[in-house]
Amino acid sequence: MNNLMNMSLENLENYFISIGEKKFKAIQIFEWLYIHKEKNIDNFSNIKKELREKLKKDFNLDFIKIKKKEEDELVKKYLFELKDNNYVEAVLMNHDYGLSVCVSSQVGCNMGCKFCESGRLKKVRNLETYEMVQEIILIEEDIKEKINSVVVMGIGEPFDNYDNVINFIKMINHNKGLSIGARHITISTCGLVPKIEEFSNLPLQVNLALSLHAPTDEIRNRIMPINKVYNISQVINAINNYISKTNRRVTIEYVMLNMVNDSKECAIKLASLLKGMNVYVNLIPYNETNNIDFKKSDKINEFKNILLSKGINATVRKEFGSNISAACGQLRSKEV
Numbered sequence: 001m002n003n004l005m006n007m008s009l010e011n012l013e014n015y016f017i018s019i020g021e022k023k024f025k026a027i028q029i030f031e032w033l034y035i036h037k038e039k040n041i042d043n044f045s046n047i048k049k050e051l052r053e054k055l056k057k058d059f060n061l062d063f064i065k066i067k068k069k070e071e072d073e074l075v076k077k078y079l080f081e082l083k084d085n086n087y088v089e090a091v092l093m094n095h096d097y098g099l100s101v102c103v104s105s106q107v108g109c110n111m112g113c114k115f116c117e118s119g120r121l122k123k124v125r126n127l128e129t130y131e132m133v134q135e136i137i138l139i140e141e142d143i144k145e146k147i148n149s150v151v152v153m154g155i156g157e158p159f160d161n162y163d164n165v166i167n168f169i170k171m172i173n174h175n176k177g178l179s180i181g182a183r184h185i186t187i188s189t190c191g192l193v194p195k196i197e198e199f200s201n202l203p204l205q206v207n208l209a210l211s212l213h214a215p216t217d218e219i220r221n222r223i224m225p226i227n228k229v230y231n232i233s234q235v236i237n238a239i240n241n242y243i244s245k246t247n248r249r250v251t252i253e254y255v256m257l258n259m260v261n262d263s264k265e266c267a268i269k270l271a272s273l274l275k276g277m278n279v280y281v282n283l284i285p286y287n288e289t290n291n292i293d294f295k296k297s298d299k300i301n302e303f304k305n306i307l308l309s310k311g312i313n314a315t316v317r318k319e320f321g322s323n324i325s326a327a328c329g330q331l332r333s334k335e336v
């Protein structure tokens with residue numbers, strides 16, 4: 001049975017029309033779910049009893065559960081247990097500009113990036129829309145505050161679960177949904193070119209981030225197997241098309257790995273690859289895990305300064321939560 005929180009407003013309207021009801025009922029349901037955060041269909045008091053019974057026959061309103069939480073002053077990490085006893089994680093970060101949540105989009109991931117803890121577990125399944133929406137609802141409930149921004153950058157490759165992720169984005173952005181501004185939502189991809197192209201045709205104002213992590217195919221092939229399917233020039237071409245269609249600036253994510261992608265030459269090559277593009281580079285300090293192949297780079301500032309001197313916007317991501325297993329996938333690995 002479908003979860004009620006998988007239904008976009010449009011799908012709910014069509015459902016009510018199909019059962020001979022007025023489509024404005026869809027808005028009432030959205031208000032119960034996302035404004036009043038009501039978890040029991042029986043309590044939808046402005047919906048008549050027969051219709052509530054019909055809804056209960058056609059949909060469930062099951063919730064995922066918070067299984068575990070780790071926290072320090074700046075970050076809270078949540079481990080969620082899904083209905084089928086799988087686990088995913090989300091991280092709440094307290095930025096200067098507000099509260100931000102990084103959500104997971106799949107159980108496991110098939111992209112196999114070598115430096116990534118989440119990618120050690122192959123994809124088990126895609127998350128459904130309701131599971132991603134509930135990651136946010138349960139965190140808001142836990143902290144009793146509203147989330148200001150969302151990044152889809154946790155476990156999984158969002159564009160490998162494209163339809164559910166886009167449905168999720170529309171629902172959290174809707175003013176009768178969770179009302180999170182499109183400009184405060186970011187999807188991060190490792191570079192699935194056909195999906196970047198599809199995404200550039202969507203009339204959504206959400207942000208796109210590309211996990212590039214290397215300036216040459218030689219290095220990227222070693223750390224990101226997806227590069228053997230879509231190489232750097234194909235990905236950069238797709239990003240250029242996206243920028244020219246949407247006029248939006250793209251974030252280039254670059255995790256700084258000691259002796260892998262952090263040399264002066266890498267910075268110079270990266271600057272020349274990105275020259276003239278409407279992008280900014282987010283340099284990410286690597287969270288060391290029990291993966292002995294990678295170490296944190298100590299050349300981040302030097303690398304950033306080379307990019308800046310070549311006219312490329314670059315910042316260093318604030319480090320969050322390495323004390324509390326906050327590197328993507330670590331809490332889940334411990335549990336499993």
Ligand code: SF4
Pocket residue numbers: 109110111112113116117118119120154155156157190
């Ligand atoms: S970095 Fe992202 S895309 Fe790569 S394996 Fe990890 S979760 Fe998957």
